[in-house]
Each structure stands twice: as structure tokens, then as C-alpha cells.
Amino acid sequence: MTGDHLYVYGIVPAADFELDVEGVGGAERAYTVTAGGLSAVVSDADTTDPDRTTESMTAHDRVLSAVLDERTVVPMSFGMAFNDERTLRNVLSGGRRAFQTALDEVEGTVELGVKVVANGSTIDRASARSDTRDRLEPTAVDVVENDLFSDRLLVNDAYLVERADRDAFDEAVGELERDLDDAVVQYTGPFAPYNFVDIRIGAQQ
DSSP states (O other), rough: OOOOOEEEEEEEEEEOEOOOOOOOGGGGGEEEEEEEEEEEEEESSSSSOOOOOOOHHHHOOOOOOOTTTSSOOOOOOOEESSSSSSHHHHHHHTHHHHHHHHHHHTTTEEEEEEEEEEEESSSSHHHHHHHHHHHHHOOOOOOOOOOSSSSSEEEEEEEEEEGGGGGHHHHHHHHHHOOOEEEEEEEEEEOOOOOGOOOOOOOTO
């Protein structure tokens, strides 16, 4: 796929690389655009307003997962797109301080998701949350509580974890799974740290 516009997935420390991965809108590769000591991971796009479809959202996450294999990345929300490379470079340079601060905050980390779902009605939500936090917080940098969108959902947390502490965190989750009665632990990730950065760069610039 070719296009005159650029779709942005995330920001990484300055680097020159390409990824052989299918991106949003059927893009055949992702690559970097660099300015101000930072690089945006992008793919070519034929629009600055991509449709928010399941396919496109999956492609967005797929590219970020590929980047995350080897690098720290500050993820962008779905839909960040620019008319041209010059405009994107200007935004990278202008926002360098905020981008660098965000990168510093999540350097060497990944996001991991932990949900606890009740099988029955015997578990107290507050107790489940307290038990989960007591076990997992010591091996995490930070935690964010997400919406409890179901009566059976007792815990829906995102944890920011140092890559070096993944084994210890995995072990703590395993112990939680073994010890919880009448509940199931759903452990997901690693993800780019969506829940721990709050940066938006101008879409449709």
C-alpha cells in the first residue's frame, strides 16, 4: 500500500528501522520518521481519518507489539495521522520535551493486564481487589484500576512492570490463580503502556 499521508503508532527513542508487519489500512510495512532526537513509528496511509474498525484496531496493536519486542514505546491512541512527513517532524520537534518525559517514565517496562472474574457469588469484590493488589503491587512500578463493566468482574487492573521483573510478576500471578477460590484470573499482555501515558499528537494535521 502507498499513500501521501502518515499514520502514527507510537514514539520511540531515535532509531532507523523498518518492520515487516501489516499496518492500518493494509500498509505493508512500518518504519520510522525522526526529528528532535525521537522517532515516530509510522506507515503510509491514504487518509488522515481511518475508520475505527476491528481490523484496523487489531493492525494498530499488531504494529505496537512488533515494536515492543525490542524497544520501549509510547503508544498513540488509534487514529493519529498526518498529511505529510514535514508536519510530523515539526510535531516531534515541538513536543520533544513531553514525548521524552513519557519515554523516561516507561523506559524498560511493559503493561500487563489482570482481571479477576467470579465463578459464583461468594467472593467479596473489595477483598478480591485488596488481595490482588497486595500480591502484585510489590513487583510492579505502577497500577491503574480500569472500569468494572460486569457484575462478575471483581478486578480489572493494568500493571506497569519492569521487563527485568516479569518472572517475579508472572510467579505472583500464578500464586494468585492457585489461591483464589470461585474466581478465574485472566492474565494478558505484554502491551504497550497505554494506561500509563497520556499523550496525544494532533490527528489530521
